[in-house]
Amino acid sequence: MFTVKADRSICQGYGNCAMDAPESFDLDDDGLVVALKAQFTEDEREVVAAAVHSCPVRALSLAE
Template sequence: MPHIRADRDVCIGAGQCVLTAPDLFDSDDEGLVTLLDAHPDPSRLGDLREAVELCPSGALRLAEADERDEADEP
């Protein structure tokens, strides 16, 4: 199962992730990324890869399914 990680300290609020997959990403009042689903269905892997590639700040990355970080949890 894919696992997406978002580093809000690196996020610049460009919103490319939200435009790419609005059901997986949102932005908060400060314009920073918010994960709506850190463990989406494997069928969404293409959208996740696209969001990671389009992120201008490098705040997003795909991680191994067993890699966990409390900061990633919504």
């Protein structure tokens, strides 16, 4: 299992994460990233990591 840290203070609402992994990320009413789960499984790592790396302002990071 792993988690994703979201730094909402630098999120610009591009939505790349939500487009790449809609089952894992969304944007709230303010247009800022929200992780839809507290923890992710190893089976989800490839998709979630791609979504994390697609953020142009690096508002997301993987955490073990």
